[in-house]
Every structure is written in C-alpha cells, then in structure tokens.
Amino acid sequence: MTHYPKAFIFDLDGVITDTAEFHFLAWQKLAQELGVSMDRQFNEQLKGISRMESLERILELTPSSRSLSYEERLRLANQKNDHYLEFIDLINPDYILPGIESLLKKIKAQHIKIALGSASKNALKVLEKLLLTNYFDYVVDATKVTKGKPNPETFTTAADFLNIPYSECIGLEDAAVGVEAINKANMFSVGVGALEHLSHADYLVGNTSELMFEEIVKRYNEKI
Numbered sequence: 100m101t102h103y104p105k106a107f108i109f110d111l112d113g114v115i116t117d118t119a120e121f122h123f124l125a126w127q128k129l130a131q132e133l134g135v136s137m138d139r140q141f142n143e144q145l146k147g148i149s150r151m152e153s154l155e156r157i158l159e160l161t162p163s164s165r166s167l168s169y170e171e172r173l174r175l176a177n178q179k180n181d182h183y184l185e186f187i188d189l190i191n192p193d194y195i196l197p198g199i200e201s202l203l204k205k206i207k208a209q210h211i212k213i214a215l216g217s218a219s220k221n222a223l224k225v226l227e228k229l230l231l232t233n234y235f236d237y238v239v240d241a242t243k244v245t246k247g248k249p250n251p252e253t254f255t256t257a258a259d260f261l262n263i264p265y266s267e268c269i270g271l272e273d274a275a276v277g278v279e280a281i282n283k284a285n286m287f288s289v290g291v292g293a294l295e296h297l298s299h300a301d302y303l304v305g306n307t308s309e310l311m312f313e314e315i316v317k318r319y320n321e322k323i
C-alpha cells in the first residue's frame with residue numbers, strides 16, 4: 100500500500116519561481132560596482148545562503164574589502180537588495196515555474212500539508228506577487244531561523260510547527276546546501292537541477308516540469 104507523506108516543504112527561489120536568477124543578477128550588479136567579476140559557477144555556492152553570508156563570500160574576492168566596517172557591509176547588502184527588489188517588482192503569476200502550481204494543487208487535493216522553507220527575507224513578498232500564499236499552511240523565512248542552510252533548522256521549524264515527524268516530510272530544493280539541510284533533517288530530499296551539484300538528493304529532476312506528485316511519492320516509498 101502506498102504510504103503518503105504528511106508534508107511537502109518547498110524552497111522558494113529556484114524551485115517555485117526563478118528568482119534565483121534575479122538574486123544572481125542583483126549580486127552580479129553589486130560585484131560590478133565593487134569592481135569584481137562574478138560568474139554563474141561562483142553563484143552556485145551562493146544559492147540558499149543568507150544575504151549577509153553571500154555578501155561575505157563576494158567580499159572575499161576583493162582584498163580591499165577586508166577593512167570594511169559592519170555598517171559599510173550592511174549598506175552593501177541593502178544595495179544588493181535594492182537591485183533585487185527592482186527585479187521582483189515586475190513578477191506576477193506568469194513567473195511561477197512550470198509544473199509547480201499543478202503540484203501544489205495535487206498535494207492540497209490529498210490533504211497533505213504544504214510549507215515554505217526559504218532563506219530569503221523577501222519570501223512572503225514573492226509568494227504574494229505570485230498569488231500563491233493561500234497554498235501554504237506555514238511559511239519559514241530568514242526571520243524565523245537562527246541557523247541557515249545547510250543547517251536543517253529551516254526544514255525542521257516547518258515540520259515542528261505543523262507537528263509532523265521529519266520522516267513524513269518531503270523537501271524540495273535547487274541548492275546544494277538546501278538538499279544537505281533536508282537530508283540532515285532526516286526528510287526525503289527532492290533536488291531540482293544538475294547532478295553535478297545535487298548528487299546527494301534522494302530523488303533528482305532536471306527541472307520543475309518533471310516534478311510529478313505520483314513519482315515523488317513512489318520514490319519516497321522506495322526509500323522508507
């Protein structure tokens with residue numbers, strides 16, 4: 100008999116919508132302003148990481164930044180966020196990635212809980228712009244956790260709130276640190292992206308249009 104999970108916990112940026120690209124473009128713009136170049140390969144390590152930690156990694160590329168005060172760092176982080184907000188100002192439900200809304204509908208139809216597990220402080224705003232807020236029983240964003248991914252806290256906080264054992268949860272992620280966080284939480288991890296970065300996922304798809312409810316549940320059942 101099929102065993103259904105009790106919750107799906109979705110990462111936001113790069114899973115529900117392609118805001119991962121806007122984060123990249125905003126960081127790239129900031130890097131340019133700092134006189135350093137930053138490519139997509141470098142960006143992989145920023146996926147799923149908090150705003151301040153991402154800034155620190157970019158500043159490591161610029162020797163002159165070592166002397167920057169905390170206030171100056173905060174100003175740079177705000178500058179990046181201003182660039183990002185310009186991008187997300189434009190988004191609407193057309194920016195939901197293929198297959199995501201039908202997956203959310205299927206999960207809801209099975210009366211399975213849905214949560215968000217995002218490292219972003221802008222998560223609620225993005226969900227609202229996509230008109231997806233009503234699907235979510237609980238939202239964990241950067242304001243609700245002290246330890247970011249790859250620490251499992253983002254995912255365990257969602258499961259704890261919903262009062263669901265971790266082994267009954269499925270987490271979906273596009274970031275290597277995100278898949279690591281799901282695995283550390285003892286949840287079933289679904290990776291969305293390339294094997295090169297996400298080989299540690301329990302189940303991997305190349306893109307969101309391949310996310311099928313029945314297949315995810317089947318793979319989950321094969322593991323439990």
Ligand code: BG6
Nearest residue numbers: 112122146147150218219220221
């Ligand atoms: C994560 C993204 O979801 O949120 C990162 O993958 C981003 O790229 C992080 O830096 C923090 O986002 P924000 O919106 O709080 O700056």
Ligand code: MG
Nearest residue numbers: 110112113273
């Ligand atoms: Mg992501």
